[in-house]
Amino acid sequence: KGATVSATVKNLEKMDLIYRTVDAQDSRRKILRLTTEGTAFVESFIGIFDEVEQKMLEDFSDVEKLQLQNYFKRMLNNLAIES
Numbered sequence: 001k002g003a004t005v006s007a008t009v010k011n012l013e014k015m016d017l018i019y020r021t022v023d024a025q026d027s028r029r030k031i032l033r034l035t036t037e038g039t040a041f042v043e044s045f046i047g048i049f050d051e052v053e054q055k056m057l058e059d060f061s062d063v064e065k066l067q068l069q070n071y072f073k074r075m076l077n078n079l080a081i082e083s
Contacts, residue, residue, distance in 0.1 A: 017041055 009032065012018045017038035023029035034042065057065055 012038070 009018070009020070013020065015037075016035055018032050019035055021031045021033065023031055057068075060068070
């Protein structure tokens with residue numbers, strides 16, 4: 001897993017989408033940040049994701065949407081508890 005993450009980070013750096021800095025409080029920690037190009041890349045997908053979400057939920061009532069949101073929150077909480 002570690003090698004895959006390292007390779008992915010290096011590729012994103014080569015594409016100028018992210019950059020790495022060292023944590024001021026702990027020099028062992030590396031902080032990854034989006035570059036201007038990386039931010040623009042991410043923002044280019046927001047509209048697409050919004051359209052897909054609207055399509056998936058188009059025949060759900062407001063109550064059903066709220067229920068679904070609560071189910072997702074519970075699932076995420078379950079994952080957090082296990083970690």
